[in-house]
Amino acid sequence: MATRLVQINMKARNDSALGAFWAEVLGWEVSSEGPGVTNLEPEGFVYPDPVAVCIDLIVSPEPKTVKNRVHVDLATTSAAHHAEVVARLKDLGATPADVGQGDVPWTVMADPEGNEFCVLAPSPLHRDSGPIGAVVVDCVDPRAMARFWGEAMDWTVHEVTDHEAVLRSAKGVGPYLRFVRTPDAKTGWNRVHLDVRPYPGxxxxxxxxxxxxxxxxxxxxxQKIHWKVLADPEGNEFCLLTPA
Known part of the structure; x- marks a missing residue:
């Protein structure tokens, strides 16, 4: 009765405007379930499919006050493509961000509402991941996260070290899920969280x-909802959606 990662949920002051930004970034389609909810998925996508982890933007009046513990890493195919993506992101409204990363081969940026994300250096690892190379979660203990999420989902654990744990769909497609060790303590609710879903039946x-x-x-x-809200062993909230 394993689950699989199907989407990330992102709070937004203006879900439609932020959705339009991310749709341009990813080249994805925009749809809406109703006021205050904007969905993003690839063109022609049949949900759910591990080839992509979709994005749901939910309107929220709560301001962003701390660095998000969940973010996306964008994949690039070459040094020239990396520079092109960064320039295009700035034109769309993204800004450079400093989260204490120091001298690293990737570029840290923030979307128009301040949500951090990274533009990765080109790597064969992400050559077939799609525009999102990885969904990244800050954690205290990557090994503990690998144990929990490796059992919670039917995704394959690819790497586990004291620094990070890496998982990917057992079908070998779509983005990776990375749990990266960080000294930052979790404070308050995560504005970005994972949504997992059981299989039909x-x-x-x-x-x-x-x-x-x-x-x-x-x-x-x-409140009355048709899904379950839980937290992983480190307190990161996630939603268990209805089987599909």
Missing amino acids: DDLEAAAARLRTLGATAIDLD
């Missing part, structure tokens, strides 16, 4: 119970 309650036995904790939002 699975039971939502049973899937939630299984995640709790692996170390997740349930979060009661005191």
